[in-house]
Amino acid sequence: MSRAPLGLRAARTVIRLAGAFVPRERRGEWQRLWSAELEHRWQVHRQRPARDLVRWSLGAFSHAWYVLRTEFTMDSILQDVRYALRSLRSGKGLVAVAVISLALGIGASASIFSVVDVLMFRPLPYEDSERVVRIYTTNEERGWTEVSVTVPDFLDFRDQSEVTDIAASSGESFNLSGGDRPERVVGRRVSYNFFRVLGMPPVRGRSFTEGEERAGQNRVVIITDGFWHRHFGADPAVLDETVLLNGEPHTIVGVLSPDFWSEYHGVDVWVPFGVTGEESRASYYLSVVGRVQPTATVDRARVEISQIANQIAAAYPQTSSGNGAHMLTLQSNMTDEGVRSGSLIGMTAVAFVLLIACANVANLLLTRAAGRDREVALRGALGAGRIRIAQQFLAEAVVISLLGGALGLVFAAFGIRGLISIIPPDFERIDAVGLDGRVLLFTGVVTIATGLIFGMAPVLQSAKTNFVDSLKEGGRSGGGVTSGRFRKALVVAEVSLAVTLLVASALLVQGFNRLQGGENGFDETDVLTFRITLPANEFPDTTALDAFYTSLRPRIQALPGVVSASATSILPWRGNSGTWYWLSEQEPLDSEKSITNYRYILPEYFEALDVPLLRGRTFTGGDRPTTARVVVINEAMVARHWADADPIGQRIHLSSGVREIVGVVADTREYGSTDAPDPMMYMATVQGMNRSMSWVVETSTPPAALADAVRAEVAAVNPNLPVFQVMGLDLVIRDALQGDAIMPRVMGVLALVALVLSVGGVYGVMAYSVSQRTRELGIRMALGAHGRSVMSMVVRQGTMLAGLGVGVGILLALGVSRGLSLFLYGVNPFHPPTFVGVAVFLLGAGVAASYFPARRATKVDPMLALRTE
């Protein structure tokens, strides 16, 4: 047989392809028409070029589209929605479960999204915010990647850059006086162009002038809108008024907009730097921001700033050798690794929850659809096209998803509030989180998408229904074995996702416990802390400080219930302080000095926190301002320099003088990390100028009960000193850990939701399967099967499902748990007991979920079961 010419064959293929889009009921007729036309045309116009024929055949696509389109008309959609509402009303229980499942999934997604959106996606509230950049000092040799900038370096950057307007700031708190009572306000020192760089100049008054950045001319202040309202009742005449900051008069020159936003939380007053020109090029403390001019790209600006940094390094090798500069957008700088990773984990977790909810609802709809086989078949027999029937199911699904979305929004309103409450208030931009337009849009899209996803399940099944069989009296329900398998696969998927979430949340909780737990190297449980700051005018020198500390400490020690009393310059988990030091007798270049953390402490500090002394001695009352200067170091410091030698008696040089090592104490972990502890150096408080100390009082009674007694003792020594930040050390740590508690809490809630939904899924499928098999079970029992064996059969099947899900879930969890490592703080992401525990737990839940349907199965009355059909 000779083959048809190419053009003809191509045209036939095109028509066949287009035919795939035509609804099945009409496809035969449609194909026949097009083949007839094709042959007709072929006979009449054999001589025409083949491409004419192909071009002609392409029209089959628009015809197919037309046919498809006319099957879905607006009228029929409205009719379907009405029908959906009516038929949903008849299955209220099922629908309610479906809607609540979905609402949980959608509510969780919307809540997490609201936070992730603000933290990750929403641009900073600055004009052209993608041009606002951050600049850091880098130094490869010293391992610096994001170090602050020195004042002289900043000035050079600003003067020499041609494409970036560069500003700087540093934190400083002020004593505000002149009102009814003295107050501590949070402020910042800024360069004169700071507000220009952010693009947010004051709305009242003016910005700082260049001259006001000089020392002596900087007695001016710009205040925030909030401060203006609180302290001046929003009085427009506030400009040119004077406030006393640290006892010095400052003139208010500007008030910021209520919309003003900066990354520094809680700052109320902005004061210019007092640049003297004497600032050190070795003192890195400025936070530097820049605005890249519209004429240049950020990449170009980055190259320029690196060049300037290299010139500085070459010009001042003594201080800056090896230094470079690192520029990145402020936006990416603010979304650090923790935020990025946490956002990703959170969004993945809610996607899992949402999928579980979808699988659940799909199963419920399948159950419903199976019960309606006859109805569907009848409608089919009466002439409803399969597309029309599918459209019906989809309409029901969309109605359910819309109800779920609406209820989900209500859940989200609570969820968002809950999330905000567990996120510390100083978290970047957390005040912008809320149920806003973007969250609504997201919820809408998710709602529709989920409706379409789970709505497909009954559609696919109805496509398989054989109308004739279903209409026969006593016929088995449609879908049969295949649909059963599909439903079981859905449940297996649900369980596996839930297992993954449970493993993840169990690991995160362990990580958090480890961070929080007793592995700090000190005991925080029985310690009361409070802070006292001594004013400089009353306590001008170390003698005065020494007198105060040596008179207060014995008084507190003598209180009933006090075991030991001491003080530290920085409480554990409340921050850090580092200093340069060197060991050689000759002072080396700055670039060759090392850095260690340090604290000033009073005697008995290690006793109060139960930190073991390993060698030598700790401080005593004998260490006075006038006696030999001594230090106590920790093991990490010993490991750094004296791994094989005796550190006692060695000398450490600081810029304030040389000190001798008299003791070694165990390492402690004092900030949010379980990395190896850093070197630490403890010095005696009275051998330095330490006016602000945090006291630590170890007690044998509940610490909080001592607060009043402590205040009384302080007042007895000096009645004018306020005692503040009075709380247990455990609370200090809990506050510091608030940020780290976010992930375990969020994941815990999500895992719980996943667990409930998936166990509900197992229950639903088993209950359905029992109800479908009433007849079979009846026959088994009529033939002599015991209730026990029928029950164990059902439970076994349910457990099989759960077991499969657990197996898949464990594999999945093994795959994803590594991604949690940032929040695990050293917990093994493959921690076997966690995996085993979760597996056993979910298997147990699976058994329980199939127990109730199984018990119902044993109650089947054989005679009744056989008669019902």
Added chain:
Amino acid sequence: MKEDKRLSLGTVMVLHAMARGCQYGFDIIEETGLTSGTIYPALEKLEQLGLARSEWEDGRVAQQEKRPARRYYTITARGKTTLVEALERYRSLAPLDAAAASSKPRTI
């Protein structure tokens, strides 16, 4: 009949071709110069509106001529009325003078 008012120009042309005796989709393409992607949906629409009718030709005829059976379309009585009304409507768009014609080149 509100649908009649919605007849597109292409559909009217198809109706017009049928009124002049074209019976097959393929003939109508030749007659009107419209693309196949316009013709077949238009035929389908006309049939749904009751303005045209279609039938498969007698299989024996096709067999004798050794070709597949063709489907032929005929215009109904209502189709003819509608066509007259539609042509009337399109005629009212015809240019009033040469100036208007030059600014509206796409009229029939």
